[in-house]
Amino acid sequence: MLVNDIYMKLTFWGVRGSIPVPGESTVKFGGNTSCYSIETGKHFIILDAGSGIRNLGKEISRKVFIIFFSHLHHDHHQGLPFFKWMYSPDCLINMYSPLRMNRSLSSILKTELFDSPMFPVLLNDTKSKKIIEEVSTTESIRLLDIHTKKDLKAVFGKKWEEINEIYPSLENLHTKVHFSHPKLPKETAVVDVCENLSHPQNGTFFYKITEHKTGKKIVYATDTEPFKGGDFNLIKFSQGADILIHDSQFTEKQYYSRGFVVQGFGHSDYKSAVEVGFAAGVKNLVLTHFDPNNSDTVVEKMEKDAKAYAKELGAKLNVIAAREGTSLEI
Numbered sequence: 001m002l003v004n005d006i007y008m009k010l011t012f013w014g015v016r017g018s019i020p021v022p023g024e025s026t027v028k029f030g031g032n033t034s035c036y037s038i039e040t041g042k043h044f045i046i047l048d049a050g051s052g053i054r055n056l057g058k059e060i061s062r063k064v065f066i067i068f069f070s071h072l073h074h075d076h077h078q079g080l081p082f083f084k085w086m087y088s089p090d091c092l093i094n095m096y097s098p099l100r101m102n103r104s105l106s107s108i109l110k111t112e113l114f115d116s117p118m119f120p121v122l123l124n125d126t127k128s129k130k131i132i133e134e135v136s137t138t139e140s141i142r143l144l145d146i147h148t149k150k151d152l153k154a155v156f157g158k159k160w161e162e163i164n165e166i167y168p169s170l171e172n173l174h175t176k177v178h179f180s181h182p183k184l185p186k187e188t189a190v191v192d193v194c195e196n197l198s199h200p201q202n203g204t205f206f207y208k209i210t211e212h213k214t215g216k217k218i219v220y221a222t223d224t225e226p227f228k229g230g231d232f233n234l235i236k237f238s239q240g241a242d243i244l245i246h247d248s249q250f251t252e253k254q255y256y257s258r259g260f261v262v263q264g265f266g267h268s269d270y271k272s273a274v275e276v277g278f279a280a281g282v283k284n285l286v287l288t289h290f291d292p293n294n295s296d297t298v299v300e301k302m303e304k305d306a307k308a309y310a311k312e313l314g315a316k317l318n319v320i321a322a323r324e325g326t327s328l329e330i
């Protein structure tokens, strides 16, 4: 539970891009793929389910988890079969993925991640309760505090019995609502989405989580490649955010390499991340999704260079490289 003046707690469980890279050269920043958690109010939000979600499951015990997927590349969902709460009958897992992927999350879970011959347990045999939904750019997701059946009825209307059947001892469930309803309990946070077209083949979604009482904001923008002049949509979306988590797969030299060409891979160098953070006036910029080939030494230098670049631009921007197992509280 969050105490005193802390309204949001962001924890890094997996900060590596593309593939897990355990070993001596990655112990400082970590080798697990994308997974972050945000605790706010009574809600526990997970951003992506890369291999880092395994440790999250070992350390955190909750009855309800809400997972947002930026997109469905392997490094963003590969940890889910090893997330222990998937197998708990006492747990409700709500999963949201972008509507625009050419295949739904539900189909990938049923026919790839939890299916024979790729995995020994079928999705239907995992014991947790699950709600799997797709979200579009025109929607916001309100995280509501629901404690009683009356709250539930007010939120879900006629569908409440169906939901109640899925999870009878329902607490703190969130829901996606498209309208304002006088009976709705107040949200503790709102999650907004923004489409990113710069990642092959189907793009990704950026997410913005806004805490209701204070207006504090965390933006998650992974797997994105810079546009000339900066990504105007992302700059607008993350304006004034307290924390911007931004892709920083490459050093500048790697991004501009004519040898192994990485342009078009859908990832950023640290300078582009700093430029977006500066233009958006964010308070803290967190670099992440490091290239699997980039050792701790490379990432450490990247962090130092990014801080220097922010200073050079005159940005009042606290820049850090995400370290697995650490947290930021705002």
Ligand SMILES: [Zn+2]
Pocket (backbone or CB within 6 Å): 017, 018, 034, 073, 075, 076, 223, 289
């Ligand atoms: Zn990725």
Ligand SMILES: [Zn+2]
Pocket (backbone or CB within 6 Å): 071, 073, 199, 223
């Ligand atoms: Zn990707």
